[in-house]
Amino acid sequence: MTEPAGAKESQAREGFVPRSDRPHLARIDRLRRALGKEVVLLGHHYQRPAIVRRADFVGDSFLLARQASRAEARWIVFCGVRFMAEAAAVLARPGQEVFHPDPAAGCPMADMADPSDVEEAWETLTSVLGEEALVPVVYMNSSARLKAFVGDRGGLVCTSSNAERAFRWVFEKGKRVFFLPDEHLGRNTARAVGVPSGEVLLYTFREQGGGLEEDEIRRGKVFLWSGHCHVHVFFRPEDVERARRENPGCRIIVHPECPVPVVEASDASGSTERIVRFVREAGPGSTIVVGTEVNLVERLALDFPDRRVLPLAHSLCPNMYRINPKALADTLEGLASGAPRGAVNVEDSVRSGARKALERMLALPREG
Ligand code: SF4
Structure with a gap:
């Protein structure tokens, strides 16, 4: 036909x-x-x-x-x-x-942070540090209930495009961050704003007390929930090496939900908006390899037919x-x-707390 x-x-x-x-x-x-x-x-x-x-x-x-x-x-x-x-x-x-x-x-990652588990973690951490010392920061990829929990405790929502700003907002108040639910975005953000790795601690919600001792909690500056996005933890440093071997001269950008070794091996990392900008600015004739959800990579390849836009690996979000x-x-x-x-x-009981957390994000000052 x-x-x-x-x-x-x-x-x-x-x-x-x-x-x-x-x-x-x-x-x-x-x-x-x-x-x-x-x-x-x-x-x-x-x-x-x-x-x-x-x-x-x-x-x-x-x-x-x-x-x-x-x-x-x-x-x-x-x-x-x-x-x-x-x-x-x-x-x-x-x-x-x-x-x-x-x-x-x-979103499976959003579902990894059950508000009652988070409440228990909050009690564990604040029983050592005090409520005033800690600010919860929740990734947009979370339920409205969790956003409300955060909003009601003086915290805010962030996305991958403003996570660094959100962390600085907390540090400027002289406080520590409790970030959830994505361990990897939290680790990459802490690294980007210069927090030493020894002060970034993983709260493993399946373990008693999050798997942390009291003296560890006292030295922590950033506490991470142990959630992840299956689409982005799929990428490996070996994928980056292979992409470079197969496409000499290519530039590689990945999303910060990828594990730190993948981000370190790449040329750049950033939110989906940053990835779109990176491809746009790469110029005709270039080869850009992208480590994020494959539908975005496919669309960028359609939008920029004068350059090669390739997926780092085929990773799709079924949701x-x-x-x-x-x-x-x-x-x-x-x-x-x-x-x-x-x-x-x-x-209604959730809306007002969630709104506070979202509005604090929307009011974050722009940087640079
Ligand atoms: S890509 Fe899919 S699984 Fe990963 S954070 Fe987004 S919605 Fe969740």
Whole structure:
């Protein structure tokens, strides 16, 4: 069967689109036109290209949180994982509603920090250091309940694009950081702001007292929760060596959720926004190898056909991938037909603490 007119051009923009998705993409386009300014579509960088192309705003979790807090539309449809949609719901204005196309699209790393385990850890650490000495900093990749826990204790949310600023914010107050849930982002950030490795301690939540003795706790400046993102711990220093061997002269950038040895072996590391900038600035003819979720790498390769953009290894987030064209079209259909589905509700008891933690992040001063 021949491709319809324009299919080649659309393939260049959207990558491979299964035939079964095409009617749903057409439904999305039709429904977007019908809904007009009533709805705004936010898309995370890790979404498949066909979804990203249809989003009003594309970004990392920081930019999308900011966008959600400024959106004028009555309905926000969030194409990302659940914690992102929850953060948008926390920041939404009265009368605004947030919808998530697939409630099962969660984040395994966010689920590694159960608020009751975190509460126990907080008690262990503060019983030695005192409540005033410690500030919790929670990665955006966490439940609204955990953000509320942090917000209610004077802490803040951060993303991979402002984690260093968040750590400095704490240190400027003469306090120590309790960072959760991603050990690796915490380690890379502590390293970037110059905390000696001996003062960075891992709180292993499966062990009694986090596996830490009292005198260890007293010397700690940064305490890390032992969570990780399976998409990013997949990358190994050997992948970096192989990429350099196979692509002489290439530049390698990885996400800071990767383990420290991978970051150390690479040329640069940074948030998804920084990765996009790195590829844009690399210039035509260059080869850039990227260690992050493969959908972003695929889209960058489509967006910059005059340079080679290669994945460090093929690592996909199945939860991000759950947001498919059918799920998005069904969500829009629900809004257009007056039978909405997928509304994201955050309990009032959680909302105010989570909002405090998010607003502290949004108020962080810009650096450099
Ligand atoms: S890429 Fe990692 S941190 Fe992001 S949603 Fe997937 S599992 Fe969670």
